[in-house]
Amino acid sequence: MSNIMEVKFSAKSENESLARVIVASFAAKLDPTLDELVDIKTAVSEAVTNSIIHGYEEDEDKFVYLKCVIDGNTIKITVEDEGYGIENLEQAMEPLYTSKPELDRSGMGFTVMKSFMDDVNVSSIKGQGTRIEMAKKINA
Numbered sequence: 001m002s003n004i005m006e007v008k009f010s011a012k013s014e015n016e017s018l019a020r021v022i023v024a025s026f027a028a029k030l031d032p033t034l035d036e037l038v039d040i041k042t043a044v045s046e047a048v049t050n051s052i053i054h055g056y057e058e059d060e061d062k063f064v065y066l067k068c069v070i071d072g073n074t075i076k077i078t079v080e081d082e083g084y085g086i087e088n089l090e091q092a093m094e095p096l097y098t099s100k101p102e103l104d105r106s107g108m109g110f111t112v113m114k115s116f117m118d119d120v121n122v123s124s125i126k127g128q129g130t131r132i133e134m135a136k137k138i139n140a
Contacts, residue, residue, distance in 0.1 A: 003029065003070040011052045011062045011081065019048045019066055019079075026068045027075050030138040039116035040075065040136055046109040047079035047132045055083025055130060073138050080131045086124035 005026050009015045020041045027040050048064055056062045067078040086092045092110065114120045117134040124130040 004067070005069075006065070006067045008063050008065050011056045011064050011083075013049070013052055015064070016045055016048045016052065019064070020045050022066065023068055023075075023077060026070070027138070029070060030073060030075060032138045036136065036138055040077070043113045043116045043120075043134055043136075044077060044079065046112045047077075047134065050109045050132070051079055051081035051083065051130065054086070055081035074135055075138065076133065076135045078131060078133050080129060082129040085126040085128055086122075086130055087126055092122075 005022070007019075007022060009018060023044045024037055024041050027037060032040070044066075048066070051064045055064075062082065065078075065080040067080075069076040110120070110122065113132070113134060117136045119133075119135040121133045122130065123133075
């Protein structure tokens with residue numbers, strides 16, 4: 001049987017660290033190595049930051065949704081927003097691409113997520129939001 005955790009929090013940059021701590025605490029049940037835990041926290045940080053920065057405008061009162069599922073020795077993490085969505089998903093997945101260069105963004109968010117997680121899937125509908133689904137097998 002799976003273990004599931006869901007949380008909704010305001011799309012404010014200060015809540016990115018909250019998301020990292022929540023996921024790390026939940027993932028601890030799998031007894032990950034320190035490196036595995038850092039990988040998961042980094043990927044979650046990138047996903048949540050993308051939702052906050054690219055999904056919404058800073059002054060909006062909106063939310064980011066975080067869901068974690070432990071299934072066997074795999075943690076599956078979903079980060080979702082109801083923001084602007086991604087106009088060109090293929091372009092957004094390219095390393096160094098950013099839609100907000102004025103904010104000094106590196107354009108490496110999706111690349112980082114893919115390098116630290118075993119599986120990353122992104123779906124987005126313009127005007128409706130973006131969903132990032134990631135999975136990592138622990139002690140593989």
